[in-house]
Amino acid sequence: MKITKPKTELSFPTMEEELLQFWKKEKVFQRSVSEKSDDQTWSFYDGPPFATGLPHYGHLLAGTIKDVVPRYWTMRGKKIQRRFGWDCHGLPIEFETEKRLELKGRKDILAFGVDRFNEECRSIVLRYTQEWEKTVERMGRWIDFENDYKTMDVSFMESVWSVFKKLWDKGLIYEDKKVLPYSTRITTPLSNFEANLNYQDVQDPAVTVKLTLESDPTVSLLVWTTTPWTLPANHAAAVNPEITYVKVKPEGSHEFFIVAKNLVAQVFGKSKIETVQTFQGAELVGLKYKQMIPSFIGKMPEKTLQVYAADYVTEDSGTGIVHLAPYGEEDFEVFKRVGIDPLEHLDQEGIFTDECSIAQGLYFKDADKIIIDYLKQNKLLFKQETIQHSYPFCYRSDTPLIYKPVSTWFVAVTKIKEQLIKNNQQTHWVPEHLRDGRFGKWLENARDWAISRNRFWGNPLPIWRNADTGETICIGSVDELKKLSGKDVNDLHKHFVDQIEITSPKTGDTLTRIPEILDCWFESGSMPYAQNHYPFSVSEEDFGKKFPAEFIAEGLDQTRGWFYTLMVLSTALDKGPAFKNVVVNGIVLAEDGRKMSKRLQNYPDPIEVLNQYGADTLRIYLLQSGAVQGEDLRFSEEGLKEMTRKVLLPFYNAYSFFATYASVDGWDPQKDYTSERSHELDQWIEIKLAKLTQEICIEMDRFHLSKVIPPLLSFIDDLTNWYIRRSRRRFWKSENDTAKHQAYSTLFHVLVTFSKLAAPFIPFISEFIYQSLSSEHEFTQKDSVHLEVYPQAKALSQSESELEQAMDIIRRAVGLGRELREKLKIKNRQPLSTMYIGVVHQEDEKALQSMKHIVQEELNVHDVVFLPSEKIGSWVVKPNFKSVGKKVGSKMKEFQSLVANLTKEQVEGIINDQEITLMDQAFGADDFTVELKAITSFSYPCHSAGSLVVALDDQITEDLQNEGLTRELINRVQRFRKDCELEVENHIHLHVQTQDDLRQAFEKYQGLIESETLSHLRFEKPASSMKIVQEKLDQFDVTIGISRVE
Known part of the structure; x- marks a missing residue:
């Protein structure tokens, strides 16, 4: 099949929409799974999102990662079922x-x-599922929506009950009353990891108040709090028995105050005080004081309003005496220890009850001012301040949390903590520091998980109880519930199962379900089992083929969410870690660094971005960012444009260049392809392709997505800005000889292979180019690039490595020459007579000598002269700290001083791979780097970097100037050809009119002008039938006319 001519322009978004239809019509995704062998099953778990809102960039980022990895492993031969899930x-x-x-x-x-x-x-629940499906599909993500799972399905809910029952049977579920993070807006406790999801910096009043002693009204204990609303519920005070306390009297006051000795300065500031008495905290225990705010009138329990000992009290802040109320976890432990059953003055919604008349009916945060005013009026307020601190807010309602004693059901995570930590050690995290850092530390401090919620729409706790006897039964399946109740069970939601009573098989008593529902994190943590209705519809053997997950991915916040609950439940079920590899992404912020906000409209709509730039651009932009390494990303449309410019356009242009010339020459890969590569450039680009394949496979096998994109970008640059640019003449020439066939074959092979390599990352453009090049050739036999086998890396031979290094040194020399031209403000089209090069290593000079024609052509110089490096530069030797550190240890400064003063002979020894002796030790060439620095005394301007120095003879003779003007003319004609929409193969009549002296210069180069512009050149006024343009070359006016040769 011959290659067809490409479109002159391509709309990437339009192309992507067409390919989406192709994939759907040909069922390419389904085939990529079904055509793989069952014994190559590779499991992936998709964390279920809520479908109550539209997908945002955070979803698209995680979704891209969750698409790239399965695409890669699918092309590596794995069978990967990808089911979408909905958190309902x-x-x-x-x-x-x-x-x-x-x-x-x-x-x-x-x-x-x-x-x-x-x-x-x-x-x-599923209001936005169509929008989700459309956006996910538009991003090029392949996932199965037809066989999705929903957490509200009876099958899913039943499996969750089964998980719960297994934990129950293992003694890992218990009920207790504890102080927990509590949301007054949603009237339910939260787990401690949920409480950590939404900390905000806020300003709060901080008050120091007086607890007046019953035995002496002139003496008060001073306590400090940032929650004045808790003061009406003060039940006791706590001191540390080991801390030293003092009774002090401020100058001019008739009152005495007791505080920790080491906090006197902090409490009283610069006020003059007199220390009256010193004692240990233990001596204060038992002191009784007066209630500061009237509440719980006649109801206060015994043993309240007195001082107790508590080891947790510190001298870090406050007064060293702590006010105890029911709204603190440590406070509650003291109450338990001393036998106080504390009373509360807030209802479930955080509203003051009639137990505290001064604030009755107020929301707890709104009561602070009333309480402070009351304390002032009653002369109980010692000091008032405002502090800024970090405070937990409900991550669902965005309202401040309180810590409240609640009777709740728990998973005893602390019982399995040791195994949790061991299981975590078996997992591979990207970024790696999260395993032992953020996640590992969280596991080390894991607490029992509060799993019951006082809500309505969720999976009910499968616990039935007799209110009189306390007998409790945990149900683990629908069949068990049917058997014990004698009723049909078709739905497991609260409003159904709450109506079902069961009969105790032991006592015959009637049991009813407790009212709470399960934390929905318990459901998401159960998804490996529940998505397949395990253990009811899946055998242990089949389940084992898909557990644990080979790979999961979500955002950084899930270290305390889904990743955590997956690990807790799999550990509790004795199944080891729930996943082997996890990639954690960061947060996508607005360009100004703030959170993306619909209200602020500080980010572009994702659908509009996809319509304008296309999914490939958005995917590669997200993948090349720090967000795939768990870092934050400031979203920028400029970044999208840059990815189009650096990736999609060059990749398409490389294909377009190939297809344009291949179509002109009628090159057919089936007939004309050859595997011979005799030209150094063809060999070099194939080496670069092999090295790219190696790099991608190594990093993808490690799930290091962030390390894949830079080599992809680098290769595109190698391909377009070096290989194609350097090879243009081989495609342009008229003869269809061996060299030309090899050039076509090389570029065809590189484009096809690169489309396979890039397919997981930029699936649309890769498919488009693969399809455009498809034929019966062995490289392109599949219906889709995504049904191909991923290219396999091969080791480079010695000669291949040497060629790569040689071309690298050539490109470094060319790069230095270009930088020097820029400094001298001499265009590259202006020829220069000579370039001088000095190198450190002989093998570099050898490489430059062998391909100096490339340097001449690239830098437009007539000659390249090699000089001894010391004539054009000075040697600078530096230690390789990594290798010498172990040898010299603490004597590094002394070693650096010796290196700075090496003799010429020692430097030459290093350059020639010989050992030198310093500090009675032998050091080899690998222990140093030798660089050349340009010297100012050379005859011509110099420039250096690393082990290279170059210089350019910047004298421009008349002949050089004329040659430069000729090349400028060629450039203007080529641009004019393009403006006239001529095809690359079209020959033209070219008329050029200018002053005589410039015309004479052009005549000298007539053959060059004609061959470069495919023209028949005449130096005369353009005919009126021609297309004409006026140009200025230096001070010369030039009229150019062209017409196509018919």
Whole structure:
């Protein structure tokens, strides 16, 4: 099949839309799975998103990572089923439903009816699924929506019950009353990891208040708090028995105050005080004081309003005496220890009850001012300040949390903590520091997980209890519930199972379900089992083929979310780690560094970005960023444009160049392809391709996506800015000889192979180019590039490595020459007579000598002269700290001084790979780097970098100037050809009119002008039928006319 001529322009978004239809029509995704062998099963778990909102850049980033990795391993021969999942339960859905029904909190829901409310929740759960599917598909992500799983399906919910029952049977589920993070907006406790998801910097009042002693009204204990709203519930005070306390009297005051000795300065500042008495904290234990704010009138439990010992009290801040109320975890432990059953003054929604009349009916944060005013009026406020600190907010409602004693069900994570840590050591994290850092430290400090929620739309705790006897039964399946209740069970949601009573097989008593539902994180942590209805519909053997996951990926916040719950539940079930490899992405922020906000409109709409730039551009932009290494990304449209400019356009232009000339010459890969590579450039680009393949495979096997994109970009630059540019003449020439066939064969092979290599990352343009080059040739026999086998890396031979190094030194020399031309402000089209080169290493000079024609052509110099390096530069030797560090240890400064004063003979020894002796030790060439620095005394301007120095003879003679003007003319004609929309193969009539002296210069180079522009050149006024343009070359006016040769 001959290569067809490409389109002159290509809309990437339009091309992508066409390919989406092709993939769908040909069922390419489905085939990429079904055509693989079952014994190559490779499991991937997709964390379920809520479908209550539209996908944002955070989803697209994680989704891209979750697409790239399976695409790569699929091309490596693995069978990877990718099922999409929907998180259907929980507060996001409840909040949406509350808004829709104009309900405000728990009381309104109960009045509306839990059954009606839950059915409303069910009706809106999948509201945005079509938009999700459209966006996910548009991003080029392949995932199975037809066989998706939903956490609200009975099969999923039943498997969650099975997981819960197994933990119950292992003694890992228990009920207790503890102080937990509590959301007053959603009236439910949260787990401690949920409480850590939304810390905010806020300003709060900090007050120091007086607890006046019963035995002496002139003496007060001073306590400090940032939560004045807790003061009406003060039950006791705590001191550390080991801390030294003092009773002090401020100058001019009739009052005495007790504080920790080491905090006197902090509490009293510059005030003059008199220390009256010193004692240990233990001596204060038992002191009784007066209630500061009237509350719980006649109801205060015994043993309250006195001082207790507590080891957790410190001298870090405050007064060294702590006010104890029910709203602190450590406070509550003291109450438990001393036998106080504390009373609360807030209801479930954080509103003051009638137990505290001065603030009755107020929301707890709104009561601070009232309470402070009361303390002032009653002369109990010692000091008031405002502090800024980090405070936890509800990650669902964005309201401040409180810590509240709640009777809750827990998973005993602390019992399995040691095994959790061991399982984590078996996992591979990207970035690697997260395993033992953020995630590992979280596991080390893991606490028991509060899993019950006082909500409505979720998976009910499968626990039935007799209120009188306390008998409790945990149900693990639908069949078990049917058997014990004698009723059909078709739905497991709260408003169904709450109506079902069971009979105890032991006692015959009736049991009813407890009211709480499960934390939806328990459901997402159960997804490896529940998505396949394990253990009910899947055998242990089949389940084992898909567990643990080979790979998962989500955002950094999931170190305390999904990653954590997956690991906790798999460990609790004795199944080891739930995943082997995890890639963690960072957060996508707005360009100004702030959180993306619909209200602020500080980011472009994802759909508009996809329509304007295309998915490949967005994918490669996200993949090349620090976001795939767990870092934050400031989203920038300039970054998108840069990726189009650096990746998609050059890749397409490389294909376009090949296809344009191949179509002109009728080159057919089936007939004309050859594997011979005799030209150094062909050999070199194939070496670069092999090295790229090696790099990608190594890094992808390690899940280091961030390390894949730079070599891809580098190769595109090698291909377009060196190989194709250096090879143009071989494609231009008229003879279809061996050299030309090899050039076509090389570029064809490179483009096809690169499209396979790039396919997981930029799937659309890779498919387009593969399809455009497809034929019956062995390289392009598949219907899609995504059905191909991924290219395999091969080791480079010695000669190949040497050629690569030789071309690298050539390109370095050319780069230095270009930089020097820029410094001298001499265009590259202006020829120069001579370039001088000095090198450190002989093998570099040998390489430059063998391909000096490339340097001459690239830098437009007539000759390249090699000089001894010391004539053009001075040697600078530096230690290789990595290799010499172990040898010299603490004597590094002394060693550096010796290196700075090496003799010429010693430097030459290093250059010639000989050992030298310093500090009675032998050091080899690898222990040093030798660089050349340009010297100012050379006859011509010099420039250096690393082991190279170059100089250019910048004297421009009349002949050189004329040659430069000729090359400038050629450039203007080529541009004019393009403006006239002439094809590359079109020959033209070219008329040039200018002053006589410039015309004479052009006549000298007539043959060059004609061959470069495919023209028949005449020096005369252009005919009126020609297309004409006026140009200025230096001070000369030039009229150019062209017409196509018919």
